[in-house]
Structures are given as C-alpha cells and as structure tokens.
Amino acid sequence: MKRLMFYCQHILGIGHLIRSMEIIKGLTADFEVCFVNGGEVIHDFPIPDDVDVVNLPALKTDSEFRALQVPEGFDDVESAMAFRRDRLLEVCDRLQPDVLMVELFPFGRRKFSPELIPLIERARAMGTKVVSSLRDIVVTKQDQERHEAKVCKLMNRYFDQLLIHGDPQFMPLERSFSRVADLECPVYYTGYVVQGDSHTPTEITNAASIPQPLLLVSVGGGRFGHELLDCVAEAAEYLEQQIPHQIQMFTGPFSPDSVVQRMQAIAHQQPNLTVERYTPNLLAYMSRADLSISMAGYNTTMNVLTTGVRSLLLPFKGNDDQEQSIRSERLEELGVVSVIRPDDLNPERFAQRVVDMLAQTPSPMTFDLNGVTNTATYVRELCAGRLSLSQKAISPASVA
Incomplete structure (x- = not known):
C-alpha cells in the first residue's frame, strides 16, 4: 500500500482533530496512514486500529487565541517546536510517505512554519506529494492583502493540491480568501466532511427511555463557550416550569474543572439537567435530540446538517475570528439554524427561545456532504499521477 502522513494541529477546540480523523478513516482503505497530532x-477519542499515531509535545493557545503556551518539560515554545521539528523529520524519514497532508497550513497555523517548512521540504526532496486540507472558511487577518500574498507564495512553492472541505454553491472559499484563482496547484472542493455512523451509547439506545423533548447542549472542546453553559443551566429552572424535557449537557474535554463543578452543582438541584464532560458519540445524541444548543464550529454544524435537528448556534468570536459567524448566519438566512446573539444569553429570555424553537420545523436543505469519499478519491488520483499539476478546478461560484 501507498503511505500517507497526515499532520493536524488543534490548539483551542477539537474541530480540526475531529474533521481530520474522519478524513483519515476514508483514506485507510488505500493508504498506510501515520497520523501526527500536535x-x-x-x-x-476514537482512532482506527490500523492508524499509526504520533503525538508530539502538545502545543495549545489561551482562550483568546493570542499566544501559544509552553508545554511541560520545555523552557519556551521555540525549544518545544525545535524538538517537534526533529520528531517530524524522523517520522518522515522512517515512513517515506507517498503523500503528506497538512491540515489548514498555510492558510492558517503559520506560527508552526519552523517545524512545517522543514518537514515539507524533506518530504518533497524524497518525491512526496504535498496536500493542503482546508475547511470552507479561513480566518481573515488585519492585513488581509499581505496574508493572502504569503499564502499564495507558500502554496505555489510547496503544494501539489488544495482540498477545500466545503460546498462552493453554499460557501465558496473566495468568501474568506480572494486569491483562489492565483493558486497554481489543482484546487478541489470535496464537499463537507461529516462524521460517519457512531456507536450509540447504551443510555440512549432505547428511545422510549429518553424524556422528550431532549435538549442537547455542547461547546466543542470546552475551552470557551462557558457563558452558553451558564445561561442554559440557569434557564433550566424556567424551562422546568413550561415544558416536559431533559437537558443533556456536555462541557467539553478541555473545560476547566471549575466550570464542570459549577454545572454539576446546578444539575444537582435541577432534575431536568444532566451534566457530563465529554462523549465520543455526540452525533448519536444529536440524532435523538429535539433541539441542539451549541457553539457554531464546523463539525457541530455538520452534525446539525446531517441529522436535520433544530439548532441554536452561538458563534465563537475570539481573536476577531468571523469563521463561525459567517457560516451560521448564512445558514440562518436559509432557515436551517437560528443564531444566538449576546443579548439572548439571559436565562429567562433564553428559555423562551428554546420553547419557541421547539415549535418550529427546520427548513430542509441539500448540501454536498461527501467530503470523506471525495477527499480519498482526489488524494488517490494525485498519488497515482492521474492529475496534472497544471490542471485547475474552478468552483462554480467563480465562473458564475
């Protein structure tokens, strides 16, 4: 089998990790896969048995997305990244990959250039094809023109393919990156990456045992979104007086202990509220829920589209990031979801929004959700040499 090395760096939430792992699952039929987690x-967290995982010394950021934190055992970020660089080069030399996939870079994660550029150069020197794996919307910068020029320079120098995990009819990349036409490598929209069938936990296997309606509350990794958790927990008292229901809350694997304990203390007084830190089976819960209340990350939004559940989404806006706002507001325009604004985070007012949402029927929409299958096809064909480097895929939105 051909060999593939996949680099993923999640630094705040878990969305990049979840999306990357779904892509990996679609590649294992054709490739021997080494997954590098930064x-x-x-x-x-579920990982296929046939995937070799390399965990680098973990780098993460503060909740405001401003600075990287020094991992344990290192004096500074620079020494940690130098160690990680050497580890990446060792893995590359050992694996001799036919394909190197790098998630988000160079459209983001450019702080990791000191370890990524040497890796990419080493891989290219041995004839490896290099692919950028990108979500549908990228973070815009204060000096967007300069940012885009750097991205184009890196893409045109190092990359053989760009795979955009989105649907251009709904959200063309040009919405957040204007110079798609200046990229010299093939550019393909794969469709959205959605989670496959997940194991259904025993506690929700029997639908008859679930109090109805079921309200599912989640905030991704849990490093942010605490204001939403607080609001829902306090709204539980008002909801208890209005409708029969059960609230299942997941605070996220990275949620501070103080937040988890605060939620659990409220749940102890509110029989309609159950609080847990994490489940690897969120999609299974969402498929049974009557309403999903969550942050507006890529993967949670894809779960909403997959299940068709009613949804209230709170976009993350830390570090002036507009990615979640752009996607969720567009979906709200189409009647698919409802966006939570800061003024909505009043417990009594929020309880009424929940009651109102339960009376609504989501508008059915059709999106390209074949991102896993299409990604595997494009990577396989690139590896087989069936795609010319001069070939260029233009999104329908670009030629309209």
Missing part, C-alpha cells in the same frame, strides 16, 4: 491528547 495538540492535546483526548482520552477516549
């Missing part, structure tokens, strides 16, 4: 290890 972020914190999540206990109980």
